[in-house]
Amino acid sequence: MKKLILILLFVPFVSFSQGWGEVNIVDEFGDRTGEKRPLLRTKGTFSNSATSKDNAYIEMMHSPNFKPAKNRVGTFRVELFEYDIKFPVSFLCDNISMSIKLEDGRVYDGYWVSGFEYTYGAKTFQINAPTPRMLRTAQKKNKAYLYTILSTYKGNMKAVIRCGESSYRFNFPPLP
Numbered sequence: 001m002k003k004l005i006l007i008l009l010f011v012p013f014v015s016f017s018q019g020w021g022e023v024n025i026v027d028e029f030g031d032r033t034g035e036k037r038p039l040l041r042t043k044g045t046f047s048n049s050a051t052s053k054d055n056a057y058i059e060m061m062h063s064p065n066f067k068p069a070k071n072r073v074g075t076f077r078v079e080l081f082e083y084d085i086k087f088p089v090s091f092l093c094d095n096i097s098m099s100i101k102l103e104d105g106r107v108y109d110g111y112w113v114s115g116f117e118y119t120y121g122a123k124t125f126q127i128n129a130p131t132p133r134m135l136r137t138a139q140k141k142n143k144a145y146l147y148t149i150l151s152t153y154k155g156n157m158k159a160v161i162r163c164g165e166s167s168y169r170f171n172f173p174p175l176p
Contacts, residue, residue, distance in 0.1 A: 020176050023061060029166045038062045038168065044170035046082055054170045057081040058159075062175060074129035076150055080161065080168055088123045093164035095126055098146060103155040108144055151175055 023039040024032045039061045046056035059079045060078045066075050080089040089134040098116050099109040130138065138145055149157075154174045161168040 019173055038106045038175060040172055040175075041168055042172050044168060046080075046166060046168045048164075048166040055083060056170070056172050057085055058161075058168070058172075060172075064151070070131075072129050072131055074147060074151065076147065077124055078127065078161075079124045089163070089166075091118065091122055091125065091163050092120070093166075094120070095163075098127075099160045100146060100149055101158040101160075102149075102153060103157075108146065108149055110138040 003110075018039050018041060020040050021038075022036040025035040025037060027033055039059060041057070041059050042056060044056045045053045047053055058078070059081075061077045062074075063077065064074045067073055081087055082089055097109070100109060101107045127147050127150065128149060129147045129151075135145065135148070156171065157175055159170045159172065161170075
C-alpha cells in the first residue's frame with residue numbers, strides 16, 4: 001500500500017480569498033491523491049510589543065479522519081502569518097492559548113489542553129479531537145473541547161490566539 005504523507009499545503013497564496021475552501025492532499029512524490037480537506041483562510045489582526053492591530057492571516061485545515069493518537073480521530077492544523085502572507089509565525093513562546101466566542105456570546109477558553117499539540121519554535125500547531133472518554137467527562141462537567149466546537153458549531157465564531165506577548169484575532173464562518 002502506498003504510504004501517504006499528508007503535506008500541509010500552507011503555502012503563500014497570491015490572491016487571498018476568505019472563508020472555507022478545499023485543499024488537495026498529495027503523496028510523498030507530490031502527486032494528488034484525490035483526497036481533499038477543508039481549509040480556512042481568513043484575515044484578522046495581531047498585536048505585540050512592536051505593533052498594534054496589524055494584518056494577520058490564519059490558515060486552518062480540518063482533517064476529520066486523521067488519527068493523531070490512540071482513540072482520537074480528527075484534527076485541525078493551524079498556521080498564522082504576520083504583516084503579509086509571506087511571513088509565517090514561529091511560535092516562540094512557552095504556551096499558546098486560544099479562546100472562541102460564539103454568536104450567542106458564550107466564550108470557551110482552556111478546554112482543549114489534552115488535545116493540543118505544539119512544539120516550541122514550530123510554525124504550526126494542532127488541535128486534536130478528544131478521546132471518547134475525555135468527551136464523556138467534559139459533557140458531565142458541562143464543558144466542551146475546542147476541537148468539538150470548531151467541528152460542529154454552525155454559526156460564526158471569533159477567535160483569539162495568544163503566544164507570549166502576541167495576540168491574534170480572527171472572525172470565521174462555521175465548517176461547511
